[in-house]
Amino acid sequence: MVEIVFEPEPLPETRAAILEGLIAFNQKQTGGTQSPPRNIAIALRDPARGEAVGGLTARIGYSRMFVELLYVPEHLRGQRLGEKLMLEAEAVARREGCTGIWLDTFSFQAPGFYKKLGYTEFGTLADYPPGFTRHYLHKNLS
Structure with a gap:
Protein backbone atom coordinates (compact mmCIF):
# COMPACT_ATOMS: atom_id res chain seq x y z
CA MET A 1 0.00 0.00 0.00
CA VAL A 2 1.25 3.52 -0.83
CA GLU A 3 -0.13 7.01 -0.35
CA ILE A 4 0.04 9.98 -2.67
CA VAL A 5 1.54 12.90 -0.73
CA PHE A 6 2.00 16.47 -2.01
CA GLU A 7 5.36 18.04 -1.15
CA PRO A 8 5.32 21.80 -1.92
CA GLU A 9 9.15 21.63 -1.95
CA PRO A 10 10.44 18.16 -2.88
CA LEU A 11 12.41 16.43 -0.14
CA PRO A 12 15.91 15.43 -1.31
CA GLU A 13 15.12 11.76 -0.69
CA THR A 14 11.92 12.02 -2.74
CA ARG A 15 13.75 13.50 -5.70
CA ALA A 16 16.51 10.89 -5.36
CA ALA A 17 14.00 8.02 -5.31
CA ILE A 18 12.26 9.33 -8.43
CA LEU A 19 15.50 10.10 -10.30
CA GLU A 20 17.26 6.85 -9.40
CA GLY A 21 14.19 4.80 -10.26
CA LEU A 22 13.75 6.54 -13.61
CA ILE A 23 17.44 6.22 -14.48
CA ALA A 24 17.35 2.48 -13.68
CA PHE A 25 14.21 2.04 -15.81
CA ASN A 26 15.72 3.99 -18.72
CA GLN A 27 18.97 2.01 -18.50
CA LYS A 28 17.00 -1.23 -18.71
CA GLN A 29 14.98 0.02 -21.71
CA THR A 30 18.03 1.25 -23.61
CA GLY A 31 20.02 -1.91 -22.91
CA GLY A 32 22.45 -0.03 -20.69
CA THR A 33 24.07 1.57 -23.73
CA GLN A 34 23.50 5.12 -22.50
CA SER A 35 25.20 6.79 -19.55
CA PRO A 36 22.88 8.34 -16.98
Whole structure:
Protein backbone atom coordinates (compact mmCIF):
# COMPACT_ATOMS: atom_id res chain seq x y z
CA MET A 1 0.00 0.00 0.00
CA VAL A 2 1.25 3.52 -0.83
CA GLU A 3 -0.13 7.01 -0.35
CA ILE A 4 0.04 9.98 -2.67
CA VAL A 5 1.54 12.90 -0.73
CA PHE A 6 2.00 16.47 -2.01
CA GLU A 7 5.36 18.04 -1.15
CA PRO A 8 5.32 21.80 -1.92
CA GLU A 9 9.15 21.63 -1.95
CA PRO A 10 10.44 18.16 -2.88
CA LEU A 11 12.41 16.43 -0.14
CA PRO A 12 15.91 15.43 -1.31
CA GLU A 13 15.12 11.76 -0.69
CA THR A 14 11.92 12.02 -2.74
CA ARG A 15 13.75 13.50 -5.70
CA ALA A 16 16.51 10.89 -5.36
CA ALA A 17 14.00 8.02 -5.31
CA ILE A 18 12.26 9.33 -8.43
CA LEU A 19 15.50 10.10 -10.30
CA GLU A 20 17.26 6.85 -9.40
CA GLY A 21 14.19 4.80 -10.26
CA LEU A 22 13.75 6.54 -13.61
CA ILE A 23 17.44 6.22 -14.48
CA ALA A 24 17.35 2.48 -13.68
CA PHE A 25 14.21 2.04 -15.81
CA ASN A 26 15.72 3.99 -18.72
CA GLN A 27 18.97 2.01 -18.50
CA LYS A 28 17.00 -1.23 -18.71
CA GLN A 29 14.98 0.02 -21.71
CA THR A 30 18.03 1.25 -23.61
CA GLY A 31 20.02 -1.91 -22.91
CA GLY A 32 22.45 -0.03 -20.69
CA THR A 33 24.07 1.57 -23.73
CA GLN A 34 23.50 5.12 -22.50
CA SER A 35 25.20 6.79 -19.55
CA PRO A 36 22.88 8.34 -16.98
CA PRO A 37 22.22 12.04 -17.60
CA ARG A 38 24.56 14.44 -15.82
CA ASN A 39 24.47 18.14 -15.11
CA ILE A 40 27.09 20.68 -16.15
CA ALA A 41 27.53 24.44 -15.76
CA ILE A 42 29.45 27.12 -17.62
CA ALA A 43 29.73 30.02 -15.22
CA LEU A 44 30.21 33.74 -15.64
CA ARG A 45 32.38 34.59 -12.63
CA ASP A 46 33.23 37.96 -11.14
CA PRO A 47 36.89 37.57 -10.15
CA ALA A 48 36.73 40.54 -7.77
CA ARG A 49 33.87 38.96 -5.81
CA GLY A 50 34.90 35.37 -6.46
CA GLU A 51 31.38 34.28 -7.27
CA ALA A 52 29.18 33.32 -10.18
CA VAL A 53 27.01 36.15 -11.52
CA GLY A 54 25.41 34.22 -14.38
CA GLY A 55 26.07 31.51 -16.90
CA LEU A 56 24.53 28.38 -18.30
CA THR A 57 23.39 25.07 -16.85
CA ALA A 58 22.72 22.00 -18.96
CA ARG A 59 22.10 18.29 -18.77
CA ILE A 60 23.90 15.79 -21.01
CA GLY A 61 22.20 12.49 -21.76
CA TYR A 62 21.10 10.21 -24.59
CA SER A 63 23.51 11.87 -27.06
CA ARG A 64 22.01 15.33 -26.57
CA MET A 65 22.62 18.34 -24.38
CA PHE A 66 19.60 20.12 -22.91
CA VAL A 67 20.30 23.76 -22.00
CA GLU A 68 18.24 24.25 -18.88
CA LEU A 69 19.13 27.81 -17.86
CA LEU A 70 21.01 30.72 -19.46
CA TYR A 71 21.38 34.06 -17.73
CA VAL A 72 23.57 37.10 -18.39
CA PRO A 73 23.18 39.96 -15.88
CA GLU A 74 21.83 43.15 -17.38
CA HIS A 75 25.05 45.12 -16.73
CA LEU A 76 27.02 42.56 -18.79
CA ARG A 77 24.69 42.37 -21.77
CA GLY A 78 25.82 43.64 -25.18
CA GLN A 79 29.23 41.94 -24.86
CA ARG A 80 28.17 38.77 -26.72
CA LEU A 81 28.49 36.74 -23.52
CA GLY A 82 25.27 34.82 -24.28
CA GLU A 83 26.70 33.81 -27.65
CA LYS A 84 30.04 32.87 -26.05
CA LEU A 85 28.25 30.74 -23.46
CA MET A 86 26.28 28.92 -26.16
CA LEU A 87 29.39 28.35 -28.29
CA GLU A 88 31.19 26.93 -25.26
CA ALA A 89 28.18 24.69 -24.53
CA GLU A 90 28.32 23.44 -28.12
CA ALA A 91 32.05 22.74 -27.77
CA VAL A 92 31.45 20.80 -24.55
CA ALA A 93 28.58 18.89 -26.17
CA ARG A 94 30.79 17.89 -29.10
CA ARG A 95 33.60 16.77 -26.76
CA GLU A 96 31.05 14.68 -24.87
CA GLY A 97 29.87 13.00 -28.08
CA CYS A 98 26.51 14.77 -28.31
CA THR A 99 24.84 14.92 -31.71
CA GLY A 100 22.65 17.90 -30.85
CA ILE A 101 21.52 20.50 -28.34
CA TRP A 102 17.96 21.42 -27.46
CA LEU A 103 16.41 24.06 -25.24
CA ASP A 104 13.29 26.03 -24.55
CA THR A 105 12.75 29.75 -24.18
CA PHE A 106 9.80 32.09 -23.72
CA SER A 107 8.70 34.59 -26.36
CA PHE A 108 9.71 37.44 -24.02
CA GLN A 109 13.20 35.97 -23.67
CA ALA A 110 15.33 35.07 -26.68
CA PRO A 111 13.90 32.84 -29.43
CA GLY A 112 15.48 35.07 -32.09
CA PHE A 113 18.88 34.87 -30.38
CA TYR A 114 18.90 31.08 -30.61
CA LYS A 115 17.66 31.08 -34.20
CA LYS A 116 20.58 33.38 -35.16
CA LEU A 117 22.88 30.74 -33.66
CA GLY A 118 21.42 28.07 -35.96
CA TYR A 119 18.73 26.58 -33.73
CA THR A 120 15.52 25.40 -35.39
CA GLU A 121 12.15 25.56 -33.69
CA PHE A 122 10.46 22.17 -33.37
CA GLY A 123 7.50 23.11 -31.23
CA THR A 124 5.64 25.76 -29.28
CA LEU A 125 3.29 25.89 -26.33
CA ALA A 126 0.89 28.80 -26.76
CA ASP A 127 -0.34 30.92 -23.87
CA TYR A 128 2.39 29.71 -21.50
CA PRO A 129 2.74 31.79 -19.49
CA PRO A 130 -0.60 33.45 -20.26
CA GLY A 131 -0.16 35.95 -23.08
CA PHE A 132 3.17 34.49 -24.20
CA THR A 133 4.56 31.42 -25.99
CA ARG A 134 7.15 28.84 -24.99
CA HIS A 135 9.45 27.90 -27.89
CA TYR A 136 11.37 24.60 -28.21
CA LEU A 137 14.51 24.63 -30.36
CA HIS A 138 17.18 22.15 -31.47
CA LYS A 139 20.52 22.31 -33.24
CA ASN A 140 22.29 19.35 -34.87
CA LEU A 141 25.99 19.20 -34.10
CA SER A 142 26.96 16.52 -36.63
